[in-house]
Amino acid sequence: MKRRTVGVIGAGASGMMAAITAARQGARVILLESNDRVGKKILATGNGKCNLGNRKMGEDCYYGGSIPFIMDRLKEFGTEDAITFFKGLGLMIKEKNGYLYPACEQASAVLDVLRMELKEAGIEVVCGYKAAGITAQAKGSGFVVTDGSGEYVFDNVIIACGGRAAPATGSDGSGYRLAGKLGHGLVETVPALVQLRCKETYFKAVAGVRAEADILLYSSGRILAKERGELQLTEYGISGIPVFQLSRIAAYLLKEQKEVEIHINLLPDYDENALEQLYQSRLMLQGGRTVEEFFTGMLNKKIMQLFCRLAGLHPSQPMEQADERAVRKVFSLCGDWKVTVTSTNPYENAQVCAGGVPLDEITERMESKKVPGVYFAGEILDVDGKCGGYNLQWAWTSGFLAGKYAGGREDYRSV
Ligand SMILES: Cc1cc2nc3c(=O)[nH]c(=O)nc-3n(C[C@H](O)[C@H](O)[C@H](O)COP(=O)(O)OP(=O)(O)OC[C@H]3O[C@@H](n4cnc5c(N)ncnc54)[C@H](O)[C@@H]3O)c2cc1C
Numbered sequence: 001m002k003r004r005t006v007g008v009i010g011a012g013a014s015g016m017m018a019a020i021t022a023a024r025q026g027a028r029v030i031l032l033e034s035n036d037r038v039g040k041k042i043l044a045t046g047n048g049k050c051n052l053g054n055r056k057m058g059e060d061c062y063y064g065g066s067i068p069f070i071m072d073r074l075k076e077f078g079t080e081d082a083i084t085f086f087k088g089l090g091l092m093i094k095e096k097n098g099y100l101y102p103a104c105e106q107a108s109a110v111l112d113v114l115r116m117e118l119k120e121a122g123i124e125v126v127c128g129y130k131a132a133g134i135t136a137q138a139k140g141s142g143f144v145v146t147d148g149s150g151e152y153v154f155d156n157v158i159i160a161c162g163g164r165a166a167p168a169t170g171s172d173g174s175g176y177r178l179a180g181k182l183g184h185g186l187v188e189t190v191p192a193l194v195q196l197r198c199k200e201t202y203f204k205a206v207a208g209v210r211a212e213a214d215i216l217l218y219s220s221g222r223i224l225a226k227e228r229g230e231l232q233l234t235e236y237g238i239s240g241i242p243v244f245q246l247s248r249i250a251a252y253l254l255k256e257q258k259e260v261e262i263h264i265n266l267l268p269d270y271d272e273n274a275l276e277q278l279y280q281s282r283l284m285l286q287g288g289r290t291v292e293e294f295f296t297g298m299l300n301k302k303i304m305q306l307f308c309r310l311a312g313l314h315p316s317q318p319m320e321q322a323d324e325r326a327v328r329k330v331f332s333l334c335g336d337w338k339v340t341v342t343s344t345n346p347y348e349n350a351q352v353c354a355g356g357v358p359l360d361e362i363t364e365r366m367e368s369k370k371v372p373g374v375y376f377a378g379e380i381l382d383v384d385g386k387c388g389g390y391n392l393q394w395a396w397t398s399g400f401l402a403g404k405y406a407g408g409r410e411d412y413r414s415v
Pocket residue numbers: 009010011012013014015032033034035038039040041042044045046047050051052053129130131132160161162163165166169170171172174175350351352377378379380388389390391392393395
């Protein structure tokens with residue numbers, strides 16, 4: 001069988017996986033990267049620890065054009081395959097409640113083993129090369145990739161340029177332009193796994209506070225999503241993992257000019273009855289104190305001060321003189337604090353980019369239906385995962401499959 005030449009555009013997680021897999025198939029591989037080094041984004045993942053996958057896997061872990069398509073690809077190369085792959089590169093892996101990390105807790109170790117494998121597999125890495133165009137030559141004669149000054153000719157090309165998230169790491173959306181020139185469409189993109197900015201002007205007073213909470217996303221009076229976890233309050237709004245998980249839903253609603261309201265329950269284990277009992281018991285025990293003293297020890301002090309202010313209570317006011325409706329309002333704010341989202345933070349702050357090249361424009365082999373011989377891998381596709389290692393898993397999965405099929409033989413497994 002003729003040795004194929006494969007060009008991989010983009011040396012992020014998916015591009016490196018694709019390049020290694022294609023080379024293991026026997027292909028001659030050139031990896032083109034616009035940055036002056038490969039895998040810049042990997043270093044920033046998981047707060048520098050790289051959450052590279054997750055043993056808990058299901059349909060609710062992903063968003064995108066077709067969940068069955070995503071799940072089927074994950075069956076072909078899933079969490080255990082990624083573990084086997086990385087162990088094969090010498091990376092020891094540890095698990096915390098299903099979350100997978102390099103045992104040394106250094107994202108740089110993940111990048112290092114990939115870099116070593118690129119070298120050992122004989123892959124030519126060209127940095128500082130920003131692909132600007134891909135042209136199909138006469139039928140069956142491959143593709144010319146150009147950056148405007150230098151050209152490469154390949155039998156097959158894999159586009160693994162990422163999306164628009166964290167553009168400082170290289171993913172500036174130029175992959176969409178390459179795909180667009182080849183006739184591909186684009187599912188509108190939004191920043192995801194990102195902080196939410198709110199209309200209320202009082203956030204400065206509670207910035208820095210962290211609290212376990214239920215976070216509910218409402219639009220037009222309907223609840224659309226719910227997450228529990230550590231809420232983080234910022235000067236301009238809300239952050240933290242449960243907020244990140246909801247952010248892509250909020251982003252698309254805002255794009256459609258729809259209202260987005262977040263209801264925060266800071267006492268998630270208290271239902272209405274339990275909240276009433278709490279009110280009554282505190283009144284019995286602490287009813288002779290000032291307002292500030294009455295609420296001390298219930299929740300974070302800064303939050304209680306804010307809620308008292310919103311309810312019209314003065315901290316030094318004796319509880320006996322406090323308006324009962326105002327005191328009850330503080331309790332109801334604890335269980336249902338409503339804030340209005342005005343925008344997400346921009347792509348610069350986002351961990352991923354939702355939207356991308358539509359999944360119905362590629363085959364199960366990650367090959368373009370519009371231009372056979374061109375393959376896609378990673379975040380450039382209309383796939384985004386929740387926090388927890390799911391985005392890197394998609395990069396490994398799609399990179400593996402694109403490399404496997406672009407590289408040649410079909411009987412390859414990652415052992
Ligand atoms: C701060 C942060 C933390 C994250 N933490 C996690 C985590 O812990 N777990 C997890 O699962 N996910 C995490 N993610 C998401 C995850 O890193 C990405 O989903 C994943 O790296 C995407 O891989 P990719 O290969 O598709 O794209 P990218 O990693 O974006 O790589 C694309 C590459 O293509 C290059 N490129 C772009 N255009 C061109 C061009 N025209 N020519 C040549 N090269 C080009 C870019 O320079 C880049 O190197 C995090 C993301 C961020 C920003």
